[in-house]
Amino acid sequence: MLMLELLLLISMPIQAEELVCKRLGRALLPELAKDGDFKIGGIFNFRTGQDGQMFTFQSLPVQAKCKTFSYREVQFAFTIIFAIKEINKNSNILPNHTLGYKIYNACGFPNIIESAVALSNGQRPVISDGNCTKADTVHAIIGNSASTPTMGFARIIGRFNIPVISHFATCACLSSRKDYPSFFRTIPSDYYQSRALAQLVKYFGWTWVGAISNKFDYGMSGIATFITAAQEEGVCIEYWETFTSTDPASAQARIVNIIKHSTAKVIMAFMSQVEIKVLVDLLYKQNITGLQWIGSDAWITDNTLTESLGHTALIGSVGFTVPTAKIPGLGPFLQEVNPSQFPESTFLKEFWESVFNCSLTSRAGWRTCDGSEHFKNVKTFFTDVSDLRFTNNVYKAVYAVAYALHNLLSCKENKGPFINGTCANPSDLQLWQVLHYLQTVNYSMESGETVFFDNKGDSPARYELINLQKATKSTMEVVTIGYYDATLPKAQQFSMNNISIVWAGGRQKVPASVCSEHCPPGTRKALQKGKPVCCYDCIPCPPGAISNTTDASDCLKCPMEYWSNHRGDSCVLKEVEFLLYTETMGIILTVCSIFGAFLTTVIFAIFFHYRETPIVRANNSELSFLLLFSLTLCFLCPLTFISRPSEWSCMLRHTAFGITFVLCISCVLGKTIVVLMAFRATLPGSNVMKWFGPPQQRLSVLSLTLIQVLICVFWLTISPPFPYMNMDYYQEKIILECRLGSAIGFWAVLGYIGLLALLCFVLAFLARKLPDNFNEAKFITFSMLIFCAVWITFIPAYISSPGKFTVAVEIFAILASSSGLLFCIFIPKCYIILFRPDENTKKHLMGKSPH
Secondary structure, three states: OHHHHHHHHHHHHHHHHHHOOOOOOOOOOOOEEEOOOEEEEEEEOOEEOOOOOOOOOOOOOOOOOOOEEOHHHHHHHHHHHHHHHHHHHOOOOOOOOOEEEEEEEOOOHHHHHHHHHHHHHOOOOOOOOOOOOOOOOOOEEEOOOOHHHHHHHHHHHHHHOOOEEEOOOOOHHHHOOOOOOOEEEOOOOHHHHHHHHHHHHHHOOOOEEEEEEOOOHHHHHHHHHHHHHHHHOOOEEEEEEEOOOOOOHHHHHHHHHHHHHOOOOEEEEEOOHHHHHHHHHHHHHOOOOOOEEEEOOOOOOOHHHHHOOOHHHHOOOEEEEOOOEOOOOHHHHHHOOOHHHOOOOHHHHHHHHHHHOOEOOOOOOOOEOOOOOOHHHOOOOOOOOOOEOHHHHHHHHHHHHHHHHHHHHOOOOOOOOOHHHOOOOHHHOOHHHHHHHHHOOEEEOOOOOEEEOOOOOOOOOEEEEEEEEEEOOOOEEEEEEEEEEOOOOHHHHEEEOOOOOOOHHHOOOOOOOOOOOOOOOOEEEEEOOOOOOOOEEEEEOOOOEEOOOOOOOOOEEOOOOEEEOOOOOOEEEOEEEOOOOOOHHHHHHHHHHHHHHHHHHHHHHHHHHOOOOHHHHOOOHHHHHHHHHHHHHHHHHHHHOOOOOOHHHHHHHHHHHHHHHHHHHHHHHHHHHHHHHHHHHOOOOOOHHHHOOHHHHHHHHHHHHHHHHHHHHHHHHHOOOEEEEEOOOOOOEEEEEEEOOOHHHHHHHHHHHHHHHHHHHHHHHHOOOOOOOOOHHHHHHHHHHHHHHHHHHHHHHHHHOOOHHHHHHHHHHHHHHHHHHHHHHHHHHHHHHHHOHHHOOHHHHOOOOOO
């Protein structure tokens, strides 16, 4: 019996402890809550400006010193409430079921984590035996607005399969299904925003930009993706620095100094509104202006920018953000918010007192208010629904959860998505089942927008490109100037509309931000040593090469027959050089040639008129007339060397030159032999003249000329001269010349002429001292001396002269040698005929005159 009583005494405390259910510690209760069949959690930062706090899981957190109300975050929270009320009234979504909510006001990272844990634990305000064993876990959590805290609790919550849907956390790292298996978002990933910003920079020609981000995951991940994408687009980053509002003053001053001394006039700022406001304040105090800002979606549309002293420096900023939207009924709903609707909410009372500048309780120095005030009588960002962008993301997130639950409950047995076609049990709903249906949700909003998630939980990337055009006392006015849709082909993703853009400083012209100015056509880029590829010098293309595009990396060589123009931006046909009648040198040579032929013709006429006089009849007048005829041809021969070479002119010029000169020298040689024979004939018993009379003289001239004709025929038959475009001597022009064909033929022609001239010179030299008052041999000797000197000099000059000067040298040699013959042989005779007729007698010529 004693033993039984002892057992009863031992068992009584145990049974009593098993029946008692109590919480260890105090529960963290939501700020706004309403019961329902299914609950949606929310985590928002109703206040900003956290100074820091101590936190432990064993005790309540020390209250964070969050000072400033965030009207936007409060609007997010009440948008959840508005959407849930709409859904509960809609019989087409979750009929016979209601949605509830538990919304936490969390300031600072520790509070956010604790709020997420509270939502996953399902802590109830009152614990009783009836609800002790069943957690009040929410079916999804909406929040947070920042990437870093969202990453913190989404990694933990994901292990319990509780869906987390963010409306504002854009870090690309959150797309990892391995680390965040239950994460979704109704805002695109920063992966797309960063690439869109890179395309934006490239579109406006900004190849030299600065990059600044905060030190959190949002900024670090976003700016890293931007830099990679920008470099792929050919954009260079002058600097990348991190900046936070809590940095030491020295660190912040260093960033300001970098911006001040940088050459990049465009800055990509991947940070929140908190950091950008502090940064522009610092720049404003240093009077640093003229910067073109590119903003990320976290601050580009934030209305609190006007709170910064330097907010006017942000006018002209451009950046991508989610499209604006209209939510019918939201504005009136927000205006009807009242503390009486949530009597347990301490924050709402404080918010009310701040907006209306009064106190709901008696407080010294404060105006007393009773809650009858109305939001429609005041203008706040809380009730401003003119530009709903991220608020619409919250609205879509609520509906995504509602449609997932609706589809789950509408499942028909044997057609379900689970094992053996089973469906979820509404009375024992598992969170992983909600997660599955959320992944497959696809619905259309009243605005026509389709909401769905890809396999990473991301929403389609669609952005509006906005421009901050004007700042009023309390808001920054934005204008949509373009669009970006990542679902389209790359060439169509980015588009601009025709709305004018306001740039930094109120300018209407796109600002320039380049390390080096664009290299115009005609130049190429030469990279500066030790600097990025966007820093280069513009080097003119070398002669013969061009660049016909801006910023060409290399010059293109022109084809063989082309040359670069003086600008170096296009290839033009090379100038073809040959001796023309219209150029100065051609005119001079033509005039000299015609004048020589004319003078020869005049002398011919004089000789013909005085053909019966002794001085004309001396030394065979026939040879004199034939010599004058051949000299006329020699003077006209250069005309075949002038003008554009052709096949017939190339053959004609050299053969005509060779034959006419041989004819000329043959006549001179004949006259020289006649002089020698004439004096031999005066010797007693000499009958030498009968062997070299006029018939023999004619035959000798014909025979000697015929030999040259045969040489020319052989030359023209074997390898005749031909026109040739010489591109080797000059790079910038083509020399159109007559190639000799057979060099042997050419030098054979010249050699034969030289042989005859040398023979003629030797014979004339031997006869120079024969007694006579008019010994023609003296003049023939001098003419042959000139002839030989000219042609000996011609050889090196001909070989070394380029282009048309080769032709000019040959013409000069022809004219000079012809003139030497004409002047030395015929001018003395003309002088006697015209001016000393008394010496034009047989007696005088025979040396029998008194003189």
